Amino acid sequence: MCAWRRFMAVWCAALGVCVNVCAQQGMTLPDKKELTLGLSRTNQSLLHGVLINYKNDLTLNANYETAKGFASIQNGVGVWLVREELVKAGVGVNYMMGRQEAADRRYTGMGDVPGSAMSYVWGEWQPIQDAITVYGNFGDSWNSSNGKLAQWGMTLGFPVLQTVNGFADVSRSWGDQRYVQRFYGVSSSQTTLSGYRSFTAPSAGTLYRNTQVGLVFAYDAQTDVIVARGKSSATSFLMESPLLDRKSQALSAVVLSQRFD
Numbered sequence: 304m305c306a307w308r309r310f311m312a313v314w315c316a317a318l319g320v321c322v323n324v325c326a327q328q329g330m331t332l333p334d335k336k337e338l339t340l341g342l343s344r345t346n347q348s349l350l351h352g353v354l355i356n357y358k359n360d361l362t363l364n365a366n367y368e369t370a371k372g373f374a375s376i377q378n379g380v381g382v383w384l385v386r387e388e389l390v391k392a393g394v395g396v397n398y399m400m401g402r403q404e405a406a407d408r409r410y411t412g413m414g415d416v417p418g419s420a421m422s423y424v425w426g427e428w429q430p431i432q433d434a435i436t437v438y439g440n441f442g443d444s445w446n447s448s449n450g451k452l453a454q455w456g457m458t459l460g461f462p463v464l465q466t467v468n469g470f471a472d473v474s475r476s477w478g479d480q481r482y483v484q485r486f487y488g489v490s491s492s493q494t495t496l497s498g499y500r501s502f503t504a505p506s507a508g509t510l511y512r513n514t515q516v517g518l519v520f521a522y523d524a525q526t527d528v529i530v531a532r533g534k535s536s537a538t539s540f541l542m543e544s545p546l547l548d549r550k551s552q553a554l555s556a557v558v559l560s561q562r563f564d
Contacts, residue, residue, distance in 0.1 A: 440453065
């Protein structure tokens with residue numbers, strides 16, 4: 304069984320246990336409204352789509368949660384499978400980013416890939432509240448040629464000072480064969496225009512391994528400033544694509560998080 308399937312099997316088993324425990328405790332959460340705005344160095348750009356060379360770009364997430372469902376830039380629009388204090392999971396519709404040839408020099412001659420709607424499921428679980436968060440998501444594009452994309456990871460939180468907390472995050476991303484071919488493959492016609500050798504994705508596989516550390520500065524009960532720094536490393540599987548010219552790139556973020564009552 305491949306890594307992401309093992310992870311999803313463990314995730315679903317743990318989620319089932321947590322749902323049962325939380326249901327027995329009868330927890331109810333209030334509505335949530337939150338806005339996050341800042342800059343981040345990323346290959347998933349709101350302005351430019353999927354990138355090979357990471358760029359400093361706008362990061363934005365508006366999140367609204369009620370007892371019936373959720374709406375956010377990050378997780379799309381949908382309904383809850385479970386919504387409790389320590390575990391959340393939802394299913395709905397989200398957007399799978401495309402790519403723009405003009406946004407990255409590595410795409411010269413490769414053409415654009417349009418984004419598309421996707422069916423989407425996501426979840427997060429805190430086995431130790433505010434100290435350990437395990438998360439994951441899976442999207443299936445409505446444009447079948449764009450394929451499927453998943454991410455999973457874990458965040459460790461720890462106190463630093465009275466109003467400062469630290470965190471360390473590790474995550475992985477995965478694409479099926481169609482996704483890898485669509486975004487990292489090179490067809491014979493693209494070879495002529497781009498100068499790259501032809502490349503056909505052999506299978507599904509893990510794409511990137513990311514690690515980050517950061518600090519959360521609590522300005523007041525509703526406002527945080529978050530700074531983070533890390534590294535993203537393409538897997539040996541993805542490095543087979545001629546579009547990639549380096550294995551590791553820096554990650555960074557400076558964002559303001561504002562909650563509203």
